[in-house]
Amino acid sequence: EVQLVESGGGLVQPGRSMKLSCAASGFTFSNYGMAWVRQAPTKGLEWVATISYDGSSTYYRDSVKGRFTISRDNAKSTLYLQMNSLRSEDTATYYCTREGRRGFDYWGQGVMVTVSS
């Protein structure tokens, strides 16, 4: 069974940093691209970043470019999102997703990030 378990969220002040992790199991992690998708409270879904199966390619939405870094450790089957210079508009539930030919096919339960002073 595919499982994706996010961790690392919480309350952070504007301008500070936070790192999210996503532990994957139930599939061969190194065979799949992975992504982060977020959802602000009572809002819709917003793609944040994608990383290729081997980490050689990364893609970001414009609003996080230069502030967020997606990375992975295939030996640990873990995905990361380093978030720097956080803003109030980054407040959201962040979902880890598996990305393949079917698009985002499996999702974690999500982790809440609140940016507030």
Place this chain on the structure above:
Amino acid sequence: DIQMTQSPSVLSASVGDRVTLNCKASQNINKYLNWYQQKLGEAPKLLIYNTNNLQTGIPSRFSGSGSGTDYTLTISSLQPEDVATYFCFQHNSWPLTFGSGTKLEIK
């Protein structure tokens, strides 16, 4: 960026009804269109991928169709457990984008 417009934003129907949800892309997305179901307090779940392919484990009352810029999700016989918000999503080109959702309610 490709804009995804969903209609209606809220849909109220009776159990057993056939319901249709619409999604329009601002440009051709070559059938790289998915549908997700999100129940209150839960993560989204993939229902349909690449326009008309049913994800494993999803009931056959769900189906998808479309091409070019216009896509449809159909529920052939609405069930109480289908109450949720439904999002369309294009993965044809960067940045990947979602529609704003259709909230499906039971009358």
